[in-house]
Amino acid sequence: MPAAVDVSGIRKRYKRTVALDGVSLTVEEGETVGILGRNGAGKTTLAESIAGLRRPDEGTVRVLGLDPVTDRARLRMVLGVQLQQAILHLDLTVIENLRLHRSFYPSGHDPEELLRRLGLAGSRDARFGNLSGGQQQRLSLAVALIGRPRVVILDELTTGLDPEGRRSIWRLVESLREEGVTVLLVSHAMDEVSRLCDRVVVLDAGRTRAEGTPQSLVRDTGAEDLEEAFLGLIGAGPDEIESVIESVEGTS
Numbered sequence: 564m565p566a567a568v569d570v571s572g573i574r575k576r577y578k579r580t581v582a583l584d585g586v587s588l589t590v591e592e593g594e595t596v597g598i599l600g601r602n603g604a605g606k607t608t609l610a611e612s613i614a615g616l617r618r619p620d621e622g623t624v625r626v627l628g629l630d631p632v633t634d635r636a637r638l639r640m641v642l643g644v645q646l647q648q649a650i651l652h653l654d655l656t657v658i659e660n661l662r663l664h665r666s667f668y669p670s671g672h673d674p675e676e677l678l679r680r681l682g683l684a685g686s687r688d689a690r691f692g693n694l695s696g697g698q699q700q701r702l703s704l705a706v707a708l709i710g711r712p713r714v715v716i717l718d719e720l721t722t723g724l725d726p727e728g729r730r731s732i733w734r735l736v737e738s739l740r741e742e743g744v745t746v747l748l749v750s751h752a753m754d755e756v757s758r759l760c761d762r763v764v765v766l767d768a769g770r771t772r773a774e775g776t777p778q779s780l781v782r783d784t785g786a787e788d789l790e791e792a793f794l795g796l797i798g799a800g801p802d803e804i805e806s807v808i809e810s811v812e813g814t815s
């Protein structure tokens with residue numbers, strides 16, 4: 564059985580910026596793995612490389628044994644992706660967008676039921692372009708899940724959601740885990756990562772700085788909680804800690 568996600572030694576450079584500098588990562592089926600790192604650490608580039616939206620300069624990526632670039636059509640049937648910038652039809656309504664995406668798969672969720680689970684039933688007939696940021700975020704998650712994927716990539720899943728919305732989305736991710744879905748979660752929200760993730764990978768300047776369960780990272784760094792462990796791991800000094808906290812708060 565191939566791993567759900569197998570990344571080996573990937574490098575990616577954008578002109579002068581080295582975004583990924585030899586990252587390797589294996590995620591077994593059914594695991595929920597968090598990708599952490601300060602702004603610009605390379606998290607989205609890693610997520611997009613796994614999704615086949617970026618082609619690494621070096622190294623290999625496999626998702627359930629498929630190459631995301633050359634096996635794209637087959638991968639689409641088993642991979643769901645929610646990225647920071649949702650690309651949905653502005654002029655279609657919520658339900659039309661979701662039905663359209665449902666039509667790409669031979670089987671999947673009932674669009675109406677998924678809207679209810681995501682707290683979007685009340686916005687069913689609103690155009691995507693008229694939704695609030697949090698509602699757009701929920702719809703992009705619905706689109707990622709509509710085909711019942713075996714692997715899901717979620718980039719900043721709950722950014723911009725109200726507290727009630729965050730909790731209902733967390734419960735949904737927990738139910739994915741119960742169904743054996745593999746989840747890769749890019750996040751700045753340490754409470755979210757502590758609650759949902761079996762394992763965490765900390766990226767720093769395009770390299771893997773640390774990897775382990777949230778509990779082991781806290782224990783091994785002698786920190787009080789995951790946020791303190793994270794700040795210690797990326798080597799943030801007292802002044803830098805303030806600015807990292809500001810950047811984390813600004814994006815969560």
Ligand SMILES: Nc1ncnc2c1ncn2[C@@H]1O[C@H](COP(=O)(O)OP(=O)(O)OP(=O)(O)O)[C@@H](O)[C@H]1O
Pocket residue numbers: 577578580581582600601602603604605606607608609
């Ligand atoms: N399309 C691009 N062109 C040029 N540079 C890019 C591009 N995309 C990302 N970068 C650069 O690559 C580095 C990694 O970016 P990436 O978006 O992967 O980081 P990130 O960890 O997801 O950050 P954030 O937490 O802010 O979302 C950054 O220095 C960024 O400026």
